[in-house]
Amino acid sequence: MDEYILQVENLTKEFPGVRALDQVNFRVKKGEIHSLCGENGAGKSTLMSVISGVYPKGSYEGTVLYKGHETNYHSVKDSEKEGLAIIHQELALSPYLSIYENIFLGHMKTRLGIINWDYYIKESQKYLDRVGLKESPYTTVSKLGVGKQQLVEIARALSKEVDLLILDEPTSSLNDEESNHLLDLILEFKRQGITAIMISHKLNEVLRIADSITIFRDGKTISTYDVKADNLTEAVIIKDMVGRDLTHRFPDRKSNPGETIMEVKNWSVYHPDYHSMKVVDNASFNLRKGEILAFCGPMGAGRTELMMSIYGKSYGSRSEGELWLHGKKIETRSAKAALEAGIGYVSEDRKNLGLILIQTIKNNISASSLAKKFSRFGLVLAAKEISEAEKYRNELRIKTPSINQLARNLSGGNQQKVVVGRILMADPDIFIVDEPTRGIDVGAKTEIYEIINELAAQGKSVIMVSSELPEALGMADRIYVMNEGEIKGVLNHDEATQEKIMHMALVG
Structure with a gap:
């Protein structure tokens, strides 16, 4: 026609x-x-x-x-x-x-x-x-x-x-x-x-x-x-x-944050190429046990740069300030050191920074835990690795015919679940998730939200960087607002609205 x-x-x-x-x-x-x-x-x-x-x-x-x-x-x-x-x-x-x-x-x-x-x-x-x-x-x-x-x-x-x-x-x-x-x-x-x-x-x-x-x-x-x-x-x-009614996009949870487990004090990050340019300027915040903490702000606010620099100085030519975990001041000079200290990170760029696309689902999930959990005398415990990878595949409902499927062949939502599975297997105390639902559908989003809620219920702490204000409002106990490299303020869940977040970001 x-x-x-x-x-x-x-x-x-x-x-x-x-x-x-x-x-x-x-x-x-x-x-x-x-x-x-x-x-x-x-x-x-x-x-x-x-x-x-x-x-x-x-x-x-x-x-x-x-x-x-x-x-x-x-x-x-x-x-x-x-x-x-x-x-x-x-x-x-x-x-x-x-x-x-x-x-x-x-x-x-x-x-x-x-x-x-x-x-x-x-x-x-x-x-x-x-x-x-x-x-x-x-x-x-x-x-x-x-x-x-x-x-x-x-x-x-x-x-x-x-x-x-x-x-x-x-x-x-x-x-x-x-x-x-x-x-x-x-x-x-x-x-x-x-x-x-x-x-x-x-x-x-x-x-x-x-x-x-x-x-x-x-x-x-x-x-x-x-x-x-x-x-x-x-x-x-x-x-x-x-195939069903999705009545609650943001699953219900009982929030009960405990003591402060992480503090970042006067943290500044410098541009990787222009070494005198501050990308993050004198940021300070804290995180409590069992808390979901969101960071919001316009693109270019410095949220990702702040989180990557905390995660083993993964961004910037240098950073200044203090990082305290469980009441002790620590230095994490690499991503490996940050993970060993109990900080896990899920990147917003899952294809370039979160996954090895030419490797299998199994290898991607076990990558951060291989030395700690699946090797003995320099040999990989293959049966245990397979068993654990299958466990996370089932728990996260990763749609794939096999854990031997290459990561590049998965859809965006399933790739995101593989990255989450890798960090879950490493079992840190603090999860930093940067744009955890970017480019994935509403059904997969709800599954990711349920995972985040379950982590908080287990006493883990979550920092969520999100450009979607409804997501931050629906999930977080507190919301820090950033713009132009600075933290402009913080809002509790009960007082936060989209209007207040935008006003705080643009006006302070």
Whole structure:
């Protein structure tokens, strides 16, 4: 039908031991914004990879029709030639090239083997204006924040004369201001006649801009809604995603913090490259036994830098100040020393800092405990390692056919559970979890929250860095607010609101 730019019929895609897509049917109208929602591992990204040619014709069963004809793509370049572009959650820019080089990388035209650089610099400015990026085309991409890099990716897609733009979790790493700008941009593209498919776990954003929403579960299409005509709500979406009503996003818990077990006094952290620049300035806070403590503030506030520097000086050229554990002043000069002292850390960047992607789930879970728990006379106790890894796989409900599956093959939510499992196995007294639910679905979020609550109930202490204010308000006993490298104040659970947090961050 002419009204549909994309039609998927009876699509099935299998990997060893896993059916990722099972008889999927999916249609997108011309000129609409169509959102895909579903739990991690539901098959959303796999479907988009099939549509865009990441998985070539012949590697799947079923039919993909684009602009009325069946596709025969063998690579992403084939789909790009027909005006279909995909922007993955993990950005694919070359960090050491300029903005304009990244925009036209792979599709520059030459004359007698020579590139007209002046032409492409001038052309790039046209696309930068279109996405609202004010940086010079000569700027090296590595000098841009994640939000601006996302705009460069979109500018690159536009330079290929895109008709269908696929965005996979486009706002997962952006702050509220950057997210709103990007959503406004997608709406503007719609007015210009560009069709968009957006995968997102942020249901408030989906309901704000989407015309239609298709919900996936376990590799199957469950339902498709017209947002306005069906008067769609978050509750309906969540029920279809997880197969049940999710009445409590933040599980109930009885808070009973005990004595102070950690104090950070007058802590300052200096930039890794600009050694005189303070990234964290004279921060002081305390943590009690069995407490969930949140750190909030805008992007760039210094929250992650503070936590990484506490965790064995993992960030910065140097740090100053005092760290006290159980009433004793300590020095942790490495991540290993911090873990041995009883501090565990779950990074916000699970793929680069939390996991060894080419290793198995088993090896990732046991990595921090290998020497302590699973070796004797230099030999690995393989049976015990397998038994313990299976235990955490079951307790954390990691969706995988085997603990010998490579970590890179897991969905984002299951990768996050593997990182959590590794720290749980190391059994520290203090857990620092940095953006613990970034890029994962509502069902997996609830499971992570339950794990955090259980840790607190066991007398462990948790520091949670979060950009999602409802998450901090729903989980934390106290909330420290940071901005511009400084702690601006602290709020108890009963007095904290989103308005107070933002006011404290911006005004103090």
